[in-house]
Amino acid sequence: MPPILEIAGATRDYAVRSGGQTAVLRALRGIDLAVEPGEVLAIVGESGCGKTTLSRLCLGIENPSSGTVMLAGRPIAGYHRTARARLVQPVFQDPYSSLNPRQSLGSIIVAPLVVRGEGTRAARQARAALMMAAVGLPPHLINAYPSQISGGQRQRVAIARALIGEPKLLICDEPTSALDVSVQSQIINLLSRLRRQFDLTILLISHNLAVVHHLADRVAVMYLGVIVESGPTETLYARPRHPYTRALLDAILPPTPGARPRPIAIGADAPNPVEPPTGCPFRTRCPNATGVCAEAMPAVTDAEAGYFRCHHPLD
Amino acid sequence: MTGFVDIADLKISIPTAGGMLQPVRGLDLQIAKGETLALVGESGCGKSLTALALLGLVPPPCRVDAERLSFDGQSLLGLGDADWRRLRGPRIAMIFQDPMTSLDPCYTIGSQLVEVMRTHRALSAAAARARALDLLSRVGIPSPATRLGQYPHQLSGGLRQRVMIAMALSCEPDLIVADEPTTALDVTTQAQILGLLAQLQDETGVAILLITHDLGVVASVAHRTAVMYAGQIVETGATAAVLAKPSHPYAEGLLRAIPTPGLTPRGAPLGTIPGIVPSPGITADACLFLDRCPYARPVCAAPVPLLATEPGQALRCVRPPAERAGEPGYAALVEAV
Numbered sequence: 287m288p289p290i291l292e293i294a295g296a297t298r299d300y301a302v303r304s305g306g307q308t309a310v311l312r313a314l315r316g317i318d319l320a321v322e323p324g325e326v327l328a329i330v331g332e333s334g335c336g337k338t339t340l341s342r343l344c345l346g347i348e349n350p351s352s353g354t355v356m357l358a359g360r361p362i363a364g365y366h367r368t369a370r371a372r373l374v375q376p377v378f379q380d381p382y383s384s385l386n387p388r389q390s391l392g393s394i395i396v397a398p399l400v401v402r403g404e405g406t407r408a409a410r411q412a413r414a415a416l417m418m419a420a421v422g423l424p425p426h427l428i429n430a431y432p433s434q435i436s437g438g439q440r441q442r443v444a445i446a447r448a449l450i451g452e453p454k455l456l457i458c459d460e461p462t463s464a465l466d467v468s469v470q471s472q473i474i475n476l477l478s479r480l481r482r483q484f485d486l487t488i489l490l491i492s493h494n495l496a497v498v499h500h501l502a503d504r505v506a507v508m509y510l511g512v513i514v515e516s517g518p519t520e521t522l523y524a525r526p527r528h529p530y531t532r533a534l535l536d537a538i539l540p541p542t543p544g545a546r547p548r549p550i551a552i553g554a555d556a557p558n559p560v561e562p563p564t565g566c567p568f569r570t571r572c573p574n575a576t577g578v579c580a581e582a583m584p585a586v587t588d589a590e591a592g593y594f595r596c597h598h599p600l601d
Numbered sequence: 602m603t604g605f606v607d608i609a610d611l612k613i614s615i616p617t618a619g620g621m622l623q624p625v626r627g628l629d630l631q632i633a634k635g636e637t638l639a640l641v642g643e644s645g646c647g648k649s650l651t652a653l654a655l656l657g658l659v660p661p662p663c664r665v666d667a668e669r670l671s672f673d674g675q676s677l678l679g680l681g682d683a684d685w686r687r688l689r690g691p692r693i694a695m696i697f698q699d700p701m702t703s704l705d706p707c708y709t710i711g712s713q714l715v716e717v718m719r720t721h722r723a724l725s726a727a728a729a730r731a732r733a734l735d736l737l738s739r740v741g742i743p744s745p746a747t748r749l750g751q752y753p754h755q756l757s758g759g760l761r762q763r764v765m766i767a768m769a770l771s772c773e774p775d776l777i778v779a780d781e782p783t784t785a786l787d788v789t790t791q792a793q794i795l796g797l798l799a800q801l802q803d804e805t806g807v808a809i810l811l812i813t814h815d816l817g818v819v820a821s822v823a824h825r826t827a828v829m830y831a832g833q834i835v836e837t838g839a840t841a842a843v844l845a846k847p848s849h850p851y852a853e854g855l856l857r858a859i860p861t862p863g864l865t866p867r868g869a870p871l872g873t874i875p876g877i878v879p880s881p882g883i884t885a886d887a888c889l890f891l892d893r894c895p896y897a898r899p900v901c902a903a904p905v906p907l908l909a910t911e912p913g914q915a916l917r918c919v920r921p922p923a924e925r926a927g928e929p930g931y932a933a934l935v936e937a938v
Contacts, residue, residue: 332787333758437644467816467859468854468858471858471859471871474860475870494788497860500865520867534788537792538788539815541820541859543820543842546821550789550792552789555759556757
């Protein structure tokens, strides 16, 4: 089966004002990524690495400055908005701002069907009731408003709205970051169950390496607009080849007795994305950087079912 | 036991049109000199209000009542503004979650640091500047002389939080109240800031009240841990003991909810805590966790006191693990949603 989503050489530039002058911020600097049907692919990286820009490209909300984004084998820009929405749907981070406070949960959930003019009113309500059951919302909430329910329930509403049109691909941008620990686990469990029940493909964007480990089949690590390492979750966590991946894994703080923070062997500050370093984007923070790292962007090196970009990979 | 910080039966109430709400309802807490105590709980449990009470910053019209609320033997109840100014900064310092909103965007880093020191200590401008330089290098800020002349927006989030830590340390306080100090930071920065806090504590012996929702943060820096639920402490003890064998069902539920690479089987259902937090309006005529507790029995339908179990440990539960030997475990009782 062809990939559901295939991104090749995608860049995305933004014009920004810096010191009174207009400069170009290249948020994505040549992304190659394929999302296979049925998998959960996680994009991890720290703030400003471009992961949310990438998610906007995948949703077709924005177009790449160069390169291509193919959805189900066709350029995503060629789809009509409603046709695209049949295939790909978002779940955003903050369920407090992603739901219209003036609409009842029922009308929020059926909105995708209304936009496409699908079904009768009664049929849509019936679908909404089914979706609410699927995401674990009690049926009596169908006429409630977002302000009357908890954060976890709101995220369930957002997921129900995303799934009601039976999309092939779900783009989840930090779906649990705004939630409390006990609620986060409910949403993680829900996503695990729904992906099987609805045969979903999920692009999961997160900075939480523990959540990613739990949910994702494959992980791509982004740094300053570049995917620096990608591979199957188990392999990547057991044997990271890129020093940035190592640092992200070292930064996981397990809630176990006696766990001490592991020293993070990288420099403190990400460079200004308007003036990225020459060569390897990570070299300014990398403990192993040498002269060659300043000269050339490391080429893609294939490794156990994945790849990395580093002149001095870890063993 | 009386601690360096000693809080007994702290109540914070908010009068509203619909009646009195009580987000903190009878909190007991002790912090010893030089220790890091983590106050853990989920949003709305009252942990930040508790921190504000220690700083005299609970906003009106909220009311603060307590049997005891004292710091280094001095009662903090009913202090006037002048008294608070003598404490806040020189004796009790604070670090908030978001370093962008806690620094003034219109002043340089240097002038903000110098202002704190000259307000509280009789230092010349030159001496204060020299000390500011020294502080910035101690918190690991590269080229501190340049940074002194810069504005907050010119610094990254991690650097700003380091500035906040430098500012908190500037008057050599005895207690730092740190409310979610790393929550707004990137993960690698978080680890570095936590390492810095631990190192500075070793050097200065300052006590730290660390407010957090992240049990990973707790595990890595806190000596003791107090778990808060619905405005009360439900369990407190040495961090290692609480994390290894949580006795309160809420603490157990929280720990089961967190995926940990290497420990939690990938894709297996995580533990959950059914139900929702009770409203701060309801009166406590039963265990506040009753509705959500998988172990609940009729005996739980009466107010539950916080009782010492061992020295330095306390628990607010009438059905601790010893009482429910042989019963089904948490996972069996809470069906994954």
